[in-house]
Amino acid sequence: MTMKKMYNKGGKKKMMSGGASQSFLEKPAPRMFEDGGLMKGLKSKQKEKRKELKATNKSERDANKASIKTLKKSQKNKRRDKVNDAGEDISMTRKERRENRQDTRKASRSIRKTQRSSDREERKTLRAGQKGARQEQRGQNKKAKLDKKAEVKDNTKKRVTKLVESTKKVVKKTDAKTEDKTKTNTATVTSGGTSTKGKEKSFGETYKENRKSGAKTFKYKGKSYTTESKEEKAARTKKVVKKNTKKGGDQII
Numbered sequence: 001m002t003m004k005k006m007y008n009k010g011g012k013k014k015m016m017s018g019g020a021s022q023s024f025l026e027k028p029a030p031r032m033f034e035d036g037g038l039m040k041g042l043k044s045k046q047k048e049k050r051k052e053l054k055a056t057n058k059s060e061r062d063a064n065k066a067s068i069k070t071l072k073k074s075q076k077n078k079r080r081d082k083v084n085d086a087g088e089d090i091s092m093t094r095k096e097r098r099e100n101r102q103d104t105r106k107a108s109r110s111i112r113k114t115q116r117s118s119d120r121e122e123r124k125t126l127r128a129g130q131k132g133a134r135q136e137q138r139g140q141n142k143k144a145k146l147d148k149k150a151e152v153k154d155n156t157k158k159r160v161t162k163l164v165e166s167t168k169k170v171v172k173k174t175d176a177k178t179e180d181k182t183k184t185n186t187a188t189v190t191s192g193g194t195s196t197k198g199k200e201k202s203f204g205e206t207y208k209e210n211r212k213s214g215a216k217t218f219k220y221k222g223k224s225y226t227t228e229s230k231e232e233k234a235a236r237t238k239k240v241v242k243k244n245t246k247k248g249g250d251q252i253i
Helices: 033-080 095-186 203-213 231-238
Strands: 217-220 225-227 240-244 249-252
Touching: 033 095, 203 217
Parallel strands: none
Antiparallel strands: 217 225, 240 249
């Protein structure tokens, strides 16, 4: 016969009526700043922003490269052209071609330089802002840790104070019980066989004291006893035989 499983993996109890599963295990207490906490999330977000900026700058550089390539090609064609559509002579001299090449190079270098400086400024501004945000988050985390530490310290102090107070109450109750027992033991009972030192005397000691004092009876633990010894009792109860000469026989008394 196969038995149905009452618990799923992880300590979750199955509901027999078909309801949702119910866990009998306590949920773990959340740790403070677990897995990096807010700082880890902030750093991941900042990293994503840097990636986005890098991709944007790369696309802008690609666009600038394409524009520089187009400019160089157009200027090269211009230097090579000798006659325009109207049939006019537009050929450049050697000096003009050299100046055109220099101007084209300067323009392309200026475009690249402007792009690099703009990218550098954007990265610098972004990193400065992110650094400030991280410093602010660290300050908040530090403050939260100190507050949590102070809270734990206060709670521990309260628990210790409460424990000390409860211990004092228990000690007071124990002392009161001990004091009551001591008073009871030290109370003088004239016929009870108790000494003033708080220790209960034995039956033999009580018997000897009462016999020595000449008392015929005494009480021990609520019962009455005589101070008569075994010999005295045997002598008292012994049968005595007396001769009766008148009747011609012995008489036992």
